Amino acid sequence: MTPADRISVVTAVDERLKTTSICLGVAYGARHDPPDRGGLAHVLEHLLMSAPVSGVGPLVQHIEGLGGSANAETGLEQMLFYAQVDAEDAEQVVDLLLRAVLAPELDAATLDTERAAVLQELAAAEADPMDTVQDAFLTAIFPGHPLGRPVGGTVPEIAAMDLEGVARGHRDALLSSPMALAIVGPRIPGGLQATGTASRSTGTARPAVPLGPAHPTAPAWPDEFAWVAVGGRSTGLTDENRHRYVVLANLLGGCASSVLYRELRVAAGLAYSFQAWDRGYTEAGAWRVLIGVESGNGPEAVAIVKRELDALATAGPTDTDLDAARRHARMSLLRDTETPLEHARLLASRALFHAGDWDLDSELREIATVTRDDVREAASSLRDGLVTVVRPEAK
Template identity: 30%
Template structure:
């Protein structure tokens, strides 16, 4: 049976790990000179390949003077390097039918490209060039400032986004994780190019870089291509530096909860969120949380959907969710409804959580486990998802379960496990957020 890849044991230079996965896939991990980590998953028969360059720095890591820099860099790295213009970067991927993008999170930034297997050397070269040699031109900086402000304005026009942002801020009030990933308009207007460049020079370094790739590839070839691209970009990979340590999952979380947040908007619906502090990404109950969410609010057969939409017709969309971080997390339930029904919907959200803590049926447990098994396998049917799974495991968990092992852990969840976790969540102080017409 395939086993987990114990990533924690390979922090030293030159360390290598290799573990066979499901259906002949093989995951390998190497630590290159300079502390660069490279993880690959070779998948037999797959003609696509996705490569990602991860920096374990997100919005939570910004100092006051660097506020907004993480998201700014996501934009600026596509604006050109010492070797390529912004158009050159775009044309490089368009010419081979590939796609490239980036994502900024609260704890990481990732730049990635998906191509057919034969064009993986091109993708590694371009992504490596962007990471090592971003130009950060003054004119580009000011232009992207306007683009980011438009992006924030678009998000502010989406009441669902607003509700979720306010919810996270309320659950982790006063903590860096409670800040919006993209910053605020005030922060983006105030940040300077010098501050963003300083953030770039400080964090985009070999010992902080993780390169992950999945699909039709060879691990040793990927390591060689990554090394060549980084040296070509001017990075020194001769030092015997160890990779940066992962975040401490047991670090104290100094944050408060704001019990109630109300945002008055002239909308047809009121967006309701009810939840609390959740669990960190390495919590041993994470498989239990997945099963619990599937039963409570994870699909059309879930309790929230059946009770609030199907039986009462009070909402179109309703669900529960968990958003873990390295050392903490948020957990909540969401619904959008007629403003006149907001009180009733919020009451029902709380009631269904409390009912979950009273017990579940054997049929519900079996259905939830089957749902998770299917979605897990289907979600990992492409090279991008496999690449992303490698990066997040390396950054946070310190190990990577095979798909089979993940499913075994889900099947091992019992009804008592679900009830105990629901009781834990139900006992915690709750946060209530509403965005929309609030009435008197």
């Protein structure tokens, strides 16, 4: 069976659209890179979108020459390759995207070019505390675990990569991974047969890696503006209880109806920019509040987060706050499904990791049925293992 034969296809047809959005998801990410070759998935993401495709040249340049847009991203457990094009070009672009990812024409010159781009990307991320604090946070809650590895790799790892090693990683790791192709447009491109629901694709199953304890440390507060992440482990991506953490994130998020907004921004005036979210992975999830704080405001801001989390763990939210948080969680999902490219990305990602068919209505119902006790249990589990990380740190 070839990789193309294993790709599950899911579509959402909307005849009102004039564009087609395409997303190929691959269940291979930074956590699957060999221990001594971190950043391999990240380099492959760049290389596969930029390597020449027979007859048209570099994929991204060709798609954007058609007037469309194309991009890719690498996470801890997945890669997404996506494009949005005129519906008349969809059949051609689907074929080119599959060829680029499944049977790339790799060469040393393109690797050198994209290696330079990746190194510039790493330099930009290293200069942005909003980026570095999130890598540091994952390292703190998943110490010594593949989930704690930086997605982009390190400069020495990227610099040491050669074409043979990258090609081997593509052949042995990426091509054996589950894949899903999502199409959102006015019709299904020719040659594709779709299920209409996101069903898990086939591929090599990877064993879970046991988790050790988290590694909380006291933050070293700097005398300047900084970003602080406060949070801990939640449940895994496919756990039936994961939506309680999503609702909890909305209770302590940056929207004006959240509990934390009232206390942190309105009452205390300690932060202008903050947000909260939960991200699920195979063994566990990562739940966090991310706050930008002025010099001197960090300790008090963290104390307010802990106080509000403790209140939710003890008494739970009020009916009004719980209803608002559930509505925001549902609206976030609805907005994604009503934006064609985001919808395609969502469908591809869900198909990679859900054992059965996924559909929007089922997930909306799961969010709507999160109770006060569910939130209390989620808040309690986080309260007992909170990790606080700040970047930049005091020198």
